[in-house]
Amino acid sequence: MRLIDxxxxxSPLHLFISASIAVQGEAxxxxxxxxxRNPQDRARLQDIAGRDxxxxxxxxxxxxxxxxxxxxxxxxxxxTLHAEFCKPLAMRIFTGNDRxxxxxxxxHVARRSGLQVEGIYMDEGAVTYSGHKSIxxxxxxWIDPLFKKLFYGxxxxxxxxxxxxxxxxTVYAAxxxxxxPLLKRKHVIPIDVAxxxxxxxxxxxxxxxxxxxxxxxxxxxIKAVFTLPHEGAYVDAPEAYAAVGRxxxxxxxxxxxxxxxxxxxxRRDLPASMFPGTVLLDHRIGMEAILPLLGDSCVVVGDIxxxxxxxxxxxxxxxxxxxxxxxxxxxxxxxxxxxxxxxMIQGGDLGTLLWCNDRPDRPAGTGTNPGSL
Numbered sequence: 001m002r003l004i005d006x007x008x009x010x011s012p013l014h015l016f017i018s019a020s021i022a023v024q025g026e027a028x029x030x031x032x033x034x035x036x037r038n039p040q041d042r043a044r045l046q047d048i049a050g051r052d053x054x055x056x057x058x059x060x061x062x063x064x065x066x067x068x069x070x071x072x073x074x075x076x077x078x079x080t081l082h083a084e085f086c087k088p089l090a091m092r093i094f095t096g097n098d099r100x101x102x103x104x105x106x107x108h109v110a111r112r113s114g115l116q117v118e119g120i121y122m123d124e125g126a127v128t129y130s131g132h133k134s135i136x137x138x139x140x141x142w143i144d145p146l147f148k149k150l151f152y153g154x155x156x157x158x159x160x161x162x163x164x165x166x167x168x169x170t171v172y173a174a175x176x177x178x179x180x181p182l183l184k185r186k187h188v189i190p191i192d193v194a195x196x197x198x199x200x201x202x203x204x205x206x207x208x209x210x211x212x213x214x215x216x217x218x219x220x221x222i223k224a225v226f227t228l229p230h231e232g233a234y235v236d237a238p239e240a241y242a243a244v245g246r247x248x249x250x251x252x253x254x255x256x257x258x259x260x261x262x263x264x265x266x267r268r269d270l271p272a273s274m275f276p277g278t279v280l281l282d283h284r285i286g287m288e289a290i291l292p293l294l295g296d297s298c299v300v301v302g303d304i305x306x307x308x309x310x311x312x313x314x315x316x317x318x319x320x321x322x323x324x325x326x327x328x329x330x331x332x333x334x335x336x337x338x339x340x341x342x343x344m345i346q347g348g349d350l351g352t353l354l355w356c357n358d359r360p361d362r363p364a365g366t367g368t369n370p371g372s373l
Contacts, residue, residue, distance in 0.1 A: 003028050005026070005030045007031070007033060009035065011286070012285070013310070024192070034046045034061045043061075054200060082109050086109050086110075091110060093119050094172075098159050098168050101152060128163060129309075173189070174191050174309065176189065219290060223297065224256065224257045226248060228261050248350070254275070257278040257279065260290065264283075299320075321343055322343065322344045
């Protein structure tokens with residue numbers, strides 16, 4: 001029976017994981033479905049996904065505009081999805097977020113065809129392991145799902161955490177033994193990292209860097225990367241993060257430090273003023289494209305985030321240090337970071353660990369008790 005794989009893509013991470021699965025060639029046809037709502041990001045992901053037919057045979061860009069129907073849904077979006085998924089074909093539908101209504105509607109339409117349809121969740125990062133932040137609230141468990149069923153239709157399936165909806169049967173995860181308990185009820189498969197070293201995936205990484213031809217040589221000399229959360233975390237109180245920068249300055253020249261902003265950053269002036277003299281990277285470029293270019297001695301520092309998990313996954317040889325937020329760490333995430341040998345430290349302890357990192361007799365995998373920045 002002919003099999004089609006559909007990959008719902010809304011971020012560079014989704015694109016990389018989708019491509020790594022697609023190049024393994026299990027399906028007869030591989031289709032990228034770009035659902036990013038930002039027009040510029042959508043055009044960029046569509047262009048990159050469509051360059052190599054050996055990765056994706058077709059690319060569909062779901063429109064972000066259109067007439068709003070009686071349920072408040074963009075009619076053009078659902079018209080596009082219905083036309084594609086109403087076909088009586090065997091298919092697997094991959095997504096990085098099964099809470100997205102585009103994925104759920106596609107599954108609903110496809111299942112109505114009566115043929116074999118499998119929903120698959122691809123690792124979205126930290127939420128795969130820690131669970132949704134509101135998983136225990138009445139609003140999240142009962143009120144929102146009821147309104148969404150009334151709003152969209154009774155085919156809507158609530159996901160207590162990303163990947164846990166009834167539409168999903170299989171989970172692809174970077175660290176399968178550590179996924180959230182709700183995801184362990186699914187069929188969990190480890191993501192194969194081997195394809196990330198192949199030509200097609202390297203070509204995708206290069207495509208993401210086309211606007212910055214200087215990056216390959218520049219990043220090869222970087223000695224430390226500091227990854228930032230969304231600017232909302234520091235716009236009103238930047239001192240804690242600026243202090244981390246000062247600790248880095250004691251060990252590295254500013255020009256040897258790269259600042260990786262959050263993908264949804266809107267205030268580029270903030271990190272530019274907080275970390276003068278450093279290399280401020282383009283926020284639109286995913287960490288997945290940056291990691292292959294870093295030298296073996298580079299250290300990656302950041303808060304408890306998906307970026308650090310991606311680093312440990314794709315570049316296990318690199319030193320990774322996690323800064324603990326003021327509210328502490330969710331228990332599951334603390335356990336995961338411990339399992340992955342990622343020290344969780346206070347900002348003030350960064351200098352000590354960096355000093356140890358320069359010594360040949362440094363004990364591996366040592367950190368401090370969680371606290372605040």
